Amino acid sequence: MRSDLARLARGFVYAWNGIYAAIKEERNFRFHLCAALYAFVAAYWAGLSAVEIALIALCVAAVMALELMNSAVERAVDKPDTTHWWTAGAAKDMAAGAVLVMAIGTIIVAACLFGPRLGVLWGAFTAHWTRPAGFFLTLILFYKFIFRSSNSTQKGEQPNGKTDS
Numbered sequence: 001m002r003s004d005l006a007r008l009a010r011g012f013v014y015a016w017n018g019i020y021a022a023i024k025e026e027r028n029f030r031f032h033l034c035a036a037l038y039a040f041v042a043a044y045w046a047g048l049s050a051v052e053i054a055l056i057a058l059c060v061a062a063v064m065a066l067e068l069m070n071s072a073v074e075r076a077v078d079k080p081d082t083t084h085w086w087t088a089g090a091a092k093d094m095a096a097g098a099v100l101v102m103a104i105g106t107i108i109v110a111a112c113l114f115g116p117r118l119g120v121l122w123g124a125f126t127a128h129w130t131r132p133a134g135f136f137l138t139l140i141l142f143y144k145f146i147f148r149s150s151n152s153t154q155k156g157e158q159p160n161g162k163t164d165s
Helices: 002-025 027-046 050-076 082-125 130-146
Strands: none
Touching (some): 002 027, 002 050, 027 050, 027 082
């Protein structure tokens, strides 16, 4: 019983390590994280119901999960031998396409939920000067967060520590 619980706990640790690696190394994952924060703030300001917020959370989770899978596929098929390069490229493109399809679906859901409430959103956004100021400040911070580059990639190293040749 104890070993089963230890294996279960290790599984959660491995999953967290994967999410942490994505935050640290994947620009698109960081972008989706920041977009999710804006979506939840907008949901709060728009006064969405619990079911509508749950729908946004489901869409956000799906996009993030697909982004993690896309990153995993990219790493798994990176630099294949010459006989498999086309297949590897197609797999990477398909995984990226899955993220795009879900992101478009998420934008459609957001348009349906937020579209009728644009006036409420604008009123909440402009209710106090700190909200637009905070928005522009977070845009700057998120830009730096999203487009930062890790030390290893600046030096031409791969995440596993090997240098490109």
